[in-house]
Amino acid sequence: MGLISGLLALLFGGGRNVVRETTEIFRENAESAAQRTTALRSAAMVQFGAEFQVPRKGGFDRFMDGLNRLPRPALALGTLCLFLAAMIDPLWFAARMQGIALVPEPLWWLLGVIVSFYFGARHQIKAQDFQREINQTVLQAPEVLANLATIREFREDSPGIADTRSDAALTEAVIQADFNPALEDWRRLRAA
Structure with missing residues (x-):
């Protein structure tokens, strides 16, 4: 033990x-x-809180603080508005994108540098890939407009939507009435 x-x-x-x-x-x-x-x-948290303990002396300081908070929400909301504009008025949107396609490449580089600097450590190649993708999307605008025209043709209030055109078999199938037992019963009850 x-x-x-x-x-x-x-x-x-x-x-x-x-x-x-x-x-x-x-x-x-x-x-x-x-x-x-x-x-x-x-x-x-104490360090972060100390940052806001400094009293702002004037309107300019408050204005600059507000201005520094604008770019991220403005870019996010602007992008959402572009999606809405593309759905609401495709022709208006396509015209604006054609204008963007005319922006010279050095200006895209400058914009990319500014945005990269502001948001920190963004790569310039991403901005160039984005521009290339926008150009490809703009090239698809005529096809989208043609698709919209085709969709409009299929609306129920479009004249001639039920036209069978030159399809004889379809015309015959449309003209011949199908046997409908419920309809026949209803007709018999109405006649009696």
Whole structure:
């Protein structure tokens, strides 16, 4: 008994836990990690809060703060508006995209650099790929307009929509009445 209690006192005695201390060499203590993470987050929040403690002295500071917050929402909402415009008035949208296709490439590069600089570490090649994709989309505009014209022809109020044209078999199938037992019963009841 004395040997076992001596061994346990060696491992766990004196306010120490040799097993836990050895394990923490290989695996992080979750409770200590959570405390460190909480302390780090608290310090970050204090630092972020200190940024807004500086009183703004004039209208110019407030104006510049507001101006700095505009580009991201403006780009996001502008893109959504372009999608809406393409669906509402395809001809108007196609005309605007033709105008964009005429923008010279150096101006696209300049716009790409400005946007890349503003949003941080964006790659210029993405802007060039985007321009190429816009050009391909604009080239599809005539096909889309032709499809819209075809769709308009199939509306139920279009004149001649049920015309069978020169298809004789279809014309004969349309003229011949199908046998409808429910309709025949209804006719008999109406006649009686």
